[in-house]
Amino acid sequence: MGISLDGLASGLDTTALIGSIMQSEALPQTLLKNKSYDIQSMVSALQGLNSKVAALATQATAAAKPGALNLYSATTSSTNVVATTTAGAAAGSIDFQVTRLAQTQVTLSNNVVGWPYTTMTINSGGQSFTITPLTSNLDDVVTAVNAAGAGVVASKVAVGGGEYRLQFAATKSGSAGAFSISDPGTTFTDAKLAQDAELQLWAGTTSQVAVTSSTNTFTDVLPGVSITAKDLTTSTATLTVSRDDAGITKVASDLVDGVNGIFALVSSKSAVSTSTNIGGTTTSAGLFTGDSTVRTVNQNILSAASLPVGTPPRSPSEIGISITKTGTMEFDATKFGAALAADAAGTAAKVQELAGRIASAATAASDKYTGTLTTKITGQQSEVRDLADRISDWDTRLASRKATLQSTYSGLEVALSNMKAQQSWLTAQLGGLSTGSNSA
Known part of the structure; x- marks a missing residue:
């Protein structure tokens, strides 16, 4: 347990005095700590943006793949049979009848x-x-x-x-x-008894053909289309495969939503806020305010989603994808549906062109090795580590300075104490001399 020498001789509160001096001398370290906190906050915000941009890159890349919008849905006229589609499905129809279900022996x-x-x-x-x-x-x-x-x-x-x-x-x-x-x-x-399921194609006609399956699912009845029987059909049913306009619309709509998610995040982190307190009004800029890297990423994605598509180049607004006055994207499902009905292949091609451009812009920003956001995050993390080393150096420096001050003030108290003791002795000696002179 340390011994406090506060005011023993000088009457000074040396602990408070040293604390005040140290607070002043620690100001450079405090500034470094504040800077480190600000950079770490920026790194966290950039990482959040980078994650969303990477997700958009994955989404757009999938939408841009060949055949990604060759979507078809299958239905049957019988409630006893369920139809499903896989890649490679195409429009068509066929009549059938389920005449036997599979059994396990x-x-x-x-x-x-x-x-x-x-x-x-x-x-x-x-x-x-x-x-x-x-x-x-x-x-x-x-x-x-x-x-x-x-x-x-x-x-x-x-x-x-x-x-x-x-x-x-x-x-x-x-x-x-x-x-x-x-x-x-x-x-x-x-x-x-062990029994295969049986499906009669073109049932009731002279072209009737029996198809069997060890399960109640018949694969590739039509290309990319399977049907599963829940029960026998009492009459001829029809399998119909048609273009899945709802599925294609959802891909386009989700792509626009993904782009807007980036814009919304950048906007929220760039907003300038004001607060009023006793000292007056304080204005605070968002973390992304004025950041050139974020601004470039945002602009590149916006350009990718809004520039003309097709040959000859036409505005995406013709298929219901447009840019608003506030710099975000808007999706008009009714207009997109009309464009799909008028030219399904052309509309799908335009969506895929947009998706390809968006994927390129998002990948350029978020690539885990060369992405512009990734590179900025890496650079700022390096700066945080450098600041941590400098802050640590200041800890050592301030600890040494404090020890020096404590030693100096402790020595001062001891010296003052000795001087007071010497003063008392001299006073006593002088008093003795005075008394002896008076007696003589």
């Missing part, structure tokens, strides 16, 4: 209590599997079958009176999962 043993301690044989998928249970216990039989990899799952089912049946179910549906099973002394009954 289920085979049952007769009622048993235990199992004859013999060898069981399962034929499945063109292979023969010999299974020997560890004991006649039914649980051991189930374990042995399930471990054999024979494409069959066994279960023990209680049927009352202390008796059980073993159920054997194929692991694959349809004829692909068909199996046979035998064991001396045990009989087996098929509760469900």
Whole structure:
């Protein structure tokens, strides 16, 4: 525990005095700390912007890929059948009827209590599997079958009176999962036969063709189109594939929203705010205010989204994508839909051209190695590290200065104390001399 010498001889509050001196001498370090805080705030804001620009680059790149807007939707006239599309779908239609659903084979043993301690044989998928249970216990039989990899799952089912049946179910549906099973002394009954689903194309005509599937899903009935049957159809149904205007519109609308998200963030971080307090009115500039890098990124994306497209070049406003007076983008779904109806291929091509330009501008800004925003962030992070080193140096310097001041003032107090003691001694001596002279 330190000893305070405050005012022992001088009457001064040396601790407060040293604190005042140190506060003054620490001013350069305080300025460095404030600068570091400001730069770190800017780095955080730039990182947020960079993340949004990178997301826009990914979104726009996907929209610009060949075939990205070749979107089609499929429907059927039957509620018992669901249609889905994948890449490569094209407009078309076909009549069909679901005449059979897929089944998974289920085979049952007769009622048993235990199992004859013999060898069981399962034929499945063109292979023969010999299974020997560890004991006649039914649980051991189930374990042995399930471990054999024979494409069959066994279960023990209680049927009352202390008796059980073993159920054997194929692991694959349809004829692909068909199996046979035998064991001396045990009989087996098929509760469900292995069965493929069947689809009749051009049902009811002389061109009718049967198509089968081991599941209830038929892939590529039309290019890029699959249908899944939930039940049989009682009559002929129609599969229709048409251009997905809603999906294409959403891609274009989402692209405009992505661009506006960048503009909104830049605008919010560039806004100048004022606040009023007792001392008057204070004006504060946003973090991005006057920043040339951010301004360039914003302008490049705006140009990419608003400059003419197509051959000959035409304004994107003709397909419902326009720039507003405030410098943001606007999407008119009605106008876009009309353009799509009039020229689907041309409209999609213009959207993809815009997407390609936006992807290039956003990638140039956010690339993790060469992006302009990335480079600026890296430079400012380096400056923060440099400031941290300088602040640390000031800690050492100020600690040394404080120790010096404490030593100086402590020495002063000791010196003053000694002088006071000497003064008291001299005063006493002089007093003694005076008394002796008077006595004589």
